[in-house]
Amino acid sequence: MAGGDFRPVYHPAGLDNDLRAAVQDLRTGRWLSMARLLERTDGWGLWTQRTQVLAAVAAGSDVVQAWRSEQPTSMAATVMHTRVAVERAVRAHRAGHPRTHELWQEAWQSCRTTAGLSPADPVPWVCLLALALLDEDRLMDEHRLAPPGPMLPPGPWGILAQADERDPHNREAYHRMLQFVHAGAPGPRPRSEAVNFARWAVAGAPPGSAVHLLPLYVHVERYRREGGQERALDLHWVAEDAIRDAVHALDAWFPYADPAQASPLDLNHLAHALWGAHRFEAAARVFDAMGGYWTTLPWAQRTRDPADPALAEEVFLRARSRSLAGGN
Template identity: 45%
Template sequence: MESSSPAGGVNPAGRDKDLYAAVQDIRAGYWMQMRQVLARTGTWPQWTSRTQVLGVVAAQANVVELWLKEEPESLAARVMYARVATERVLQAHRRDWARDYRKAQDLDKLMARARDACDQASDGNPDDAVPWICRLALAEADSAGRYPEHHLTPPPHEYLLPAGPWGLLSEVHRRDPFNREAWHRMSQALQARPGPAGRQAVATDFARWTVSFAPPDSPLLLLPLYARVQEHRERRDNGGAVMLNLLWTREDTTRAITQAFEGWFRKRDPDTTSQLDLNYLAYALARGGFAAWAAEVFAAIGDFATPAPWLYDARYPEDQWRKAFEEDRVACRRSQPRQTGGHHP
């Protein structure tokens, strides 16, 4: 997911120039550009993606708190505080604060603060899915299952899926059907408490279930590729690097790759396209032997490579992920026939 802090040298705003200006403003300690770019945001998908990126960046400072102090009735400021508070919980959780008694108490306080921020963001803003996405994201950090809404039974007849925050996903879906971030958050929440099936099986089953009824041009068609990259990473870490290429040529994998490229990439909206999705698709295409299609996706990525999934590649250490990216990009470009100039009779 894109909620973790961006690596150095990586632009989290991608091609969104207005968002980039707001990110730079936040890093300088100001909030006016953030306020302005959110006021000019016209669609729910763009609202979701922009608040997510801004939340990751602003979680490192007190910029949103300053905005909220100046404009306590601002709905945008409340939503951004929910984003920031949630991101701080997730970052603490991923640093294993729960395993340290003293830090576990701090994590509990952060969780309570984030849940309250989500409630405040929802007040007077019932149509906004983002506060519900934040609630859904918090389920990942509820390792002990203390909150009942985080372990509800799955939809009827879905026996392969574990209990999880299904009600929260439903609330998001009611406001913004097939919201990209929400379904990724749900996958992460289910994997946090996968039961006897294990993380990989849960990720794969949830992705397969989602794709079975997602719109034919939805970015959710990439969920199976995220699951496959995770399996690739686990095999690499467990010493199975020799068999990694076979993973990408399996029939179910190549079918998922084709569906994602033809269904989503061909019809995507460049203004709301996730750079992370493009990078995952390029990685899968290159691994699966779809060099011509991969070259198209690399062209769409341009200068906006993301560390994941390239840092999970077995060819280079994780801090040299750009080498894996460039190696695949060059190889796929070279596979294309050269365009020759001149006149033809």
């Protein structure tokens, strides 16, 4: 795997073989593998992750609608319907589509309905956190609640609490909340608020929680906003706080993680942070755990053109090669 002929593969399922098979069937318009996969998925964390990946693939087709027509009483199909509705609303908002508000309202209502039908499921609440990003002016009361601690901004804390109650430290819930914080007005304040949120979240997370990686995402976003890749000499990744956060994530999360069930983004962010911190032997362990799978982020942010995946792959391969060689 360390040879010069190695080429990484991108797949949203990463090392989750069962999810990869369901995604493949989903792309050909078949839903049965998805239904069977979700039926045997154990644990809210994995349930959340798999439904998120499946919805991103299904949002461009009517395959979930076909599933609901065939199995109208399936709760998994109902959850996936909500997932797809939210994904479509978020995409419409990102593209500035004229139907964004209509899709947003439909998705919001679907979240509330599904939350009532499946009260133990965190996914409807995670989806409501995703929709909070569409409320750019923070007009809804539920998106302006007082925070649970000092140095934190107002936000959809009640929704996060509902997700937390059902699946404590749910990875996607905390990432959605971080995105909400980052979406604040431009300037230094959102960055400091994001740092404060990540520290607050990490402080309450148990060993093995993917929440321990949140600071790594904050560093990447800060680097992007500050145009770090444009500097002749960049010391961001060897700064004391960056090294501390990378080592903490390695110690608090990686020994407990099952790569087959871990988010590919988390594995890539950890490998990237350790490589940037010159912790090459530790980074090599993460690269080994990733197998042949990678994600364009965060590597793309280290290039002159983040929109070019070929440049991101070059950075990934360079980091991987140097780490596996022990930094030599």
